[in-house]
Ligand code: 13P
């Protein structure tokens with residue numbers, strides 16, 4: 001898909017509710033809490049470096065989420081990039097990109113701001129981008145305009161001589177940080193003690209670990225080491241079917257909502273999907289619940305998608321007759337139930353592109369994508385379900401100033417912000433990633 005540049009400054013319409021505040025660094029086991037209220041700010045769009053110096057996710061929909069320790073932080077950005085005008089940055093990025101030619105490929109996630117998407121050679125969802133790097137064998141460097149777990153995945157799937165760069169190291173994912181290796185290992189040991197390790201007479205193991213792509217390389221490695229697999233929002237059902245052919249239960253992390261929405265669409269009752277909360281003794285799951293479980297759901301969530309509510313859907317239906325409500329599977333089950341369609345970012349993009357002119361869509365996903373879709377499809381009416389449109393505060397960390405900085409360094413032969421994964425981890429993580437890549441993703445599949 002060709003990149004699309006939009007003139008609309010994508011945060012202009014965001015309602016300012018509260019000044020940004022920096023969060024204090026938490027401990028290694030995040031205390032999980034309920035979704036934040038409607039706190040949102042446009043400050044991050046202008047100058048993310050003001051927030052990157054302190055640990056915290058900054059303003060935006062994930063601002064109240066607990067921080068992982070030690071969370072990657074972006075060291076200082078030189079003043080010449082912080083102070084450059086948008087026009088100057090545009091010229092510098094284009095010039096560096098031309099000079100680097102085929103040695104460079106820029107990947108952009110759908111949630112990136114338009115000021116970044118315009119420079120991307122590939123735009124897509126996390127699954128498409130994981131594969132995109134493989135299609136440019138001549139590229140020496142992959143600049144990943146997305147978040148940390150995506151760049152890590154590209155680093156593990158690309159050739160060893162290719163370099164992967166994340167323009168701003170503070171571009172993490174608060175949901176990915178809700179499961180860490182210690183907590184998952186602890187959970188696994190408790191489950192193993194309770195359920196044993198051996199296969200049953202049908203050859204199925206007691207538990208298969210399945211991690212959402214939104215997770216650290218070490219958790220992907222955990223899955224590879226324990227006969228598990230990675231999934232994305234575009235192939236979660238196919239992956240769960242694969243897992244159930246090999247195991248009696250699935251431990252699904254970190255996003256409880258993707259796990260629940262997908263498993264329920266497969267006919268698994270809620271009573272067989274207990275939630276494992278790592279901050280509670282025994283995960284808050286009784287031995288009986290664990291034995292009866294088909295899917296153990298990790299207590300993680302995406303604060304961006306937790307903002308969407310059934311009341312917003314009802315309001316959209318009152319306002320527009322014939323509106324189609326389409327949401328991402330990271331939304332709650334109640335929202336998915338009330339919606340007309342559910343699927344990955346790519347599913348949403350394709351559903352809107354395929355609709356007859358004059359369609360009306362209320363979309364429950366990150367605002368940059370919704371605004372871009374509205375601009376690309378003037379034949380439709382497209383709006384965000386949430387009127388206080390909070391961006392993903394970590395996706396917003398990628399600003400043209402950081403992109404210009406890393407590209408100009410590349411021209412000088414310097415690879416700033418290189419993302420690497422130790423080979424001992426990558427070897428195991430690739431097992432879980434390759435298991436996923438071998439499963440043909442059901443094209444444009446929704447989660448329910
Ligand atoms: P996709 O897998 O649909 O790209 O979504 C990634 C993500 O971070 C959604 O919040």
Ligand code: SF4
Pocket residue numbers: 062147172173174175176214302303304305366392393394395
């Ligand atoms: Fe993570 Fe949510 Fe942002 Fe996606 S939208 S990168 S899940 S915080």
